[in-house]
Amino acid sequence: MSGPRGYDFWQETLKGAKLTVAPMVDASELAWRLLSRRYGAELCYTPMLHAHVFVKDARYRRENLASCSEDRPLIVQFCANDPDIFVEACKLAAPHCDGVDLNLGCPQAIARKGHYGSFLQDEWDLVRTMIQRASSEVNIAVTAKIRVFDDLERTVQYASMLEKAGASLLTVHGRTREQKGPLTGLASWDHIKAVREAVKVPVLANGNIQYLDDVWRCLTFTGANGVMSAEGNLHNPALFTGTHPPVWQVALEYLHLVLQHPCPPSYARGHVFKLLHHCLCMPENFDIRHRLSKTSTATEMVSVVEMLKERMEPYSTGERPWTPDPDSDQARLPFPPWLCQPYVRITPEQHLKKVQESQKRALEKAKLQKKPEGEEDVVEKEDSDTSKRPVDEETEDSDISKKKKKKMIRNPKKSFNPPGDQYEKCVCKNPKGGRCVYGLCRACCRVKCYTLALDCPGHRILVKTKREKAAIYYGQLKKEEEEEEKKLKEEDKEEKRQNLKNEQQDQMLNGEDAADQEVLLGGKGNGGSDQEKNIQQRNRIPEGGEKVEVRELGTHSNCSTSINQQPGSDKCEGKDKDTNVEKSFNEEKGKGSENSSMLLAAQLTNGVDNDPEASLPTSLVDHQDDNTT
Numbered sequence: 001m002s003g004p005r006g007y008d009f010w011q012e013t014l015k016g017a018k019l020t021v022a023p024m025v026d027a028s029e030l031a032w033r034l035l036s037r038r039y040g041a042e043l044c045y046t047p048m049l050h051a052h053v054f055v056k057d058a059r060y061r062r063e064n065l066a067s068c069s070e071d072r073p074l075i076v077q078f079c080a081n082d083p084d085i086f087v088e089a090c091k092l093a094a095p096h097c098d099g100v101d102l103n104l105g106c107p108q109a110i111a112r113k114g115h116y117g118s119f120l121q122d123e124w125d126l127v128r129t130m131i132q133r134a135s136s137e138v139n140i141a142v143t144a145k146i147r148v149f150d151d152l153e154r155t156v157q158y159a160s161m162l163e164k165a166g167a168s169l170l171t172v173h174g175r176t177r178e179q180k181g182p183l184t185g186l187a188s189w190d191h192i193k194a195v196r197e198a199v200k201v202p203v204l205a206n207g208n209i210q211y212l213d214d215v216w217r218c219l220t221f222t223g224a225n226g227v228m229s230a231e232g233n234l235h236n237p238a239l240f241t242g243t244h245p246p247v248w249q250v251a252l253e254y255l256h257l258v259l260q261h262p263c264p265p266s267y268a269r270g271h272v273f274k275l276l277h278h279c280l281c282m283p284e285n286f287d288i289r290h291r292l293s294k295t296s297t298a299t300e301m302v303s304v305v306e307m308l309k310e311r312m313e314p315y316s317t318g319e320r321p322w323t324p325d326p327d328s329d330q331a332r333l334p335f336p337p338w339l340c341q342p343y344v345r346i347t348p349e350q351h352l353k354k355v356q357e358s359q360k361r362a363l364e365k366a367k368l369q370k371k372p373e374g375e376e377d378v379v380e381k382e383d384s385d386t387s388k389r390p391v392d393e394e395t396e397d398s399d400i401s402k403k404k405k406k407k408m409i410r411n412p413k414k415s416f417n418p419p420g421d422q423y424e425k426c427v428c429k430n431p432k433g434g435r436c437v438y439g440l441c442r443a444c445c446r447v448k449c450y451t452l453a454l455d456c457p458g459h460r461i462l463v464k465t466k467r468e469k470a471a472i473y474y475g476q477l478k479k480e481e482e483e484e485e486k487k488l489k490e491e492d493k494e495e496k497r498q499n500l501k502n503e504q505q506d507q508m509l510n511g512e513d514a515a516d517q518e519v520l521l522g523g524k525g526n527g528g529s530d531q532e533k534n535i536q537q538r539n540r541i542p543e544g545g546e547k548v549e550v551r552e553l554g555t556h557s558n559c560s561t562s563i564n565q566q567p568g569s570d571k572c573e574g575k576d577k578d579t580n581v582e583k584s585f586n587e588e589k590g591k592g593s594e595n596s597s598m599l600l601a602a603q604l605t606n607g608v609d610n611d612p613e614a615s616l617p618t619s620l621v622d623h624q625d626d627n628t629t
Contacts, residue, residue: 009141009168010202010225013098014073017043019215019240020171020204022230023077023101023145026267030066031257033074035250036233040240043073043226048103050114051080051089065096066261075143077101079116083130090138099168100140102130105147107177118147118177121158128165135166145171145206148191159195167201171228174207182351193222204228210342212242234274236340244339246316248309251275255305258298265296272301278337279312281329312338362409433459 004012021028021036023045033044046064053060067074076097080086090100104127106117120127135142144167148155159170172195174187187207196203205224208214210232218227232239237250251272258268272292273280280289285308292304314320316338324331335341346354424432426441435458436445445456449463456462 003139003141005135005141005166005168006201009099013141014043014169017073018219018226019043020226020228021045021233022206022228023048023075023103024230024234026264026270027234029263029267030068030071030261031254031263031268032237032271033071034068034257034261035254036237036240037070038253039238039243041233043075044071045101046074046076046097048077048079048106049089051078051085052082054078054089055085055092061092065093067096068261073098075099075101077103077145079103079106079111079114080130081115081120081126083126083133086130087133087137090134090140090142094138094140097140099143100134100138101143101145101171102127102134103145105145105171105173105177107147107180121147121149121177124158124161128161131162131165131167135168141168143167143169143171145173147173147175147177148188148195150176152191152194155191156194156198159199163199163201169202169204170195170199171204171206172196172224174205182345183348184345185348189218189222192218192224196223202226206230209239210344212239215240232342234271235277235342238340239342244335244341246309246313246338247275247279247340248305248312248338250340251305252302252309255298255302262298265298268298268301269293269295272305274343275340276305276308277343278330278333278341279308282337285311359409362412365412366408435459 003009010016019041020043021033021041025047028045028047033041036044049060049064054064065076074097076093076099078086078089078093078100080089080102086102093100103117104120108117111117112119131142131144144162146158146162149158159172162170172192174189174192175184179185189205189208192203192205192207196205202225203222204226205218205222206228209218209227209229214232215227218224229239236244237254238245254271254275255268269292276292279285280292288304288308288311291307292301295301295304315322315336322336330337333341424439426432426439426444428441428444430441430443432439433442433445436442437456437458438445438448438454440448442459442461445459446461448454449456449461453464453467455464
């Protein structure tokens with residue numbers, strides 16, 4: 001894909017950054033990155049993000065990609081062990097950052113369990129594939145952060161492989177993955193120097209950076225293009241400026257940034273603990289330490305820091321003399337405890353010596369047992385069955401974990417296997433359920449019941465019963481659906497039958513109306529007698545019955561209904577003294593005749609004058625006059 005790579009990426013996109021804040025889980029969030037940039041940091045990384053969760057969870061993406069215009073340049077770091085997932089995560093992060101980094105240096109136990117970080121050091125093909133695909137398929141530079149091998153030559157080969165795969169920048173942590181916690185020790189700048197001389201991409205050196213002087217010494221010795229600080233930055237964010245401000249000043253400045261750019265309270269509380277570490281270790285400040293541990297908001301943390309400031313500021317201003325106990329840890333610090341300064345670990349040799357002394361004391365206490373009541377002497381019971389077994393004793397049938405051994409050292413008087421705490425074991429070595437019909441623990445019983453469709457009343461796992469009920473329910477549901485479908489089909493069939501019947505009736509009515517209209521307008525070629533016969537048939541007048549005339553379809557002058565004269569009546573329906581008029585038209589066509597004539601016949605009933613014009617509507621009289629004229 002297009003875009004700057006290698007030295008072009010470092011000089012153009014990263015602006016030649018030399019002073020870098022490392023990616024730190026739960027620590028390098030937006031508020032801390034902005035604080036570090038105020039004190040000289042030129043490049044920052046996000047905390048290590050899980051690529052799989054980043055791809056699947058939109059909320060996780062939104063929270064961890066929180067940034068602003070001041071937070072650039074920025075590199076997003078992922079831990080991953082699947083090329084497809086890593087490529088997809090890079091595509092999602094590309095619009096929000098200047099580069100993506102693959103974590104190949106995390107040495108923690110969770111990285112071993114999740115199979116990522118420094119535990120991919122021996123899987124070169126997988127690492128190569130992830131770097132190659134991401135650098136070629138995503139329009140953004142891909143970098144990598146690694147730890148060294150004990151063998152310097154293998155370290156160089158590892159770095160060269162990453163360079164050829166497409167890494168645009170390498171960060172080399174000069175410690176092996178076994179160097180962690182109390183066994184951290186010093187980083188090897190020799191390994192970093194060898195990698196820098198072997199590759200042709202920018203290299204950042206990580207390890208042993210506690211003061212500003214360490215920065216320049218590291219750059220001079222290794223020839224690296226820049227340095228990266230993690231733990232030194234956490235205890236003194238002003239490390240890159242070479243200053244040591246009061247701890248409350250930096251803590252309050254950070255908490256105000258947290259109020260502007262919120263983060264989980266645990267992140268902020270962890271930062272404040274590290275900044276105030278040397279002050280909180282003083283016995284007179286234990287109450288403040290306890291109060292800080294109970295805070296859950298940034299506002300509460302501000303009040304705790306203000307309390308510490310009020311208590312310690314007189315020492316910093318000289319109002320009260322600072323005279324620490326010569327045997328205390330504060331007396332051995334290079335600076336007063338109220339100033340930001342690094343936390344220096346003891347050497348691995350000192351730690352191992354301390355652990356051995358602690359184990360020796362624990363073994364001595366474990367061997368000493370009190371005699372039964374009535375006896376005053378204390379004797380050794382090395383061969384007694386009730387005595388504690390030495391922690392460092394290893395036997396063939398020993399199955400005590402390291403974690404349990406540590407607990408036994410810290411609590412030599414505690415019985416980890418009380419005699420009355422014996423239960424029958426399931427096949428998975430968990431206690432059996434007391435009421436289980438199959439003699440299993442709940443987890444194993446659930447698996448068996450779901451696999452074989454069984455019931456266990458003791459564990460209240462009723463798989464068989466529930467499945468039978470479900471079968472009955474879904475059977476009834478299916479039957480109801482079939483009945484409903486059958487009913488709908490019958491209704492559709494009945495509706496079609498009714499529609500067909502209505503159509504036939506409409507056709508019959510339309511035929512009768514057409515015949516009536518033809519009679520009213522006059523037939524062709526049959527004369528008046530045929531017309532009168534048709535009218536009688538339509539009106540269903542029996543032969544020899546009283547004659548009913550066909551009347552004009554119109555509206556009476558005094559009534560809103562059509563004139564309807566009943567036989568033998570001298571009144572119109574609904575009105576008195578109305579005259580019924582009968583009109584009949586007979587049209588005859590004579591052969592060779594040039595003019596057509598209209599015959600108007602009207603018969604008046606109930607004593608009306610014989611004058612034809614007196615009983616006709618005005619419109620008809622006028623029409624007759626026009627024709628006669």
